[in-house]
Amino acid sequence: MMTTLLDDYLPIIAGSELNDNPFHPISRYGKDKISEMGMRLQLNGLKVMNDILKNWQLQM
Numbered sequence: 001m002m003t004t005l006l007d008d009y010l011p012i013i014a015g016s017e018l019n020d021n022p023f024h025p026i027s028r029y030g031k032d033k034i035s036e037m038g039m040r041l042q043l044n045g046l047k048v049m050n051d052i053l054k055n056w057q058l059q060m
Contacts, residue, residue: 006048007048012043012046013044018030
């Protein structure tokens with residue numbers, strides 16, 4: 001199934017309320033952090049909910 005190809009974690013900008021993608025931030029906070037910190041930007045990992053993915057697999 002295609003859902004087995006998904007990552008377990010998604011990278012997000014640490015401290016962002018919107019869980020901004022570090023490659024394409026949409027919030028002012030995310031854009032400012034990237035311009036300020038560059039490659040030193042701290043990232044967190046957002047756990048993908050496996051239960052939702054499993055339910056989606058069963059419905060297909």
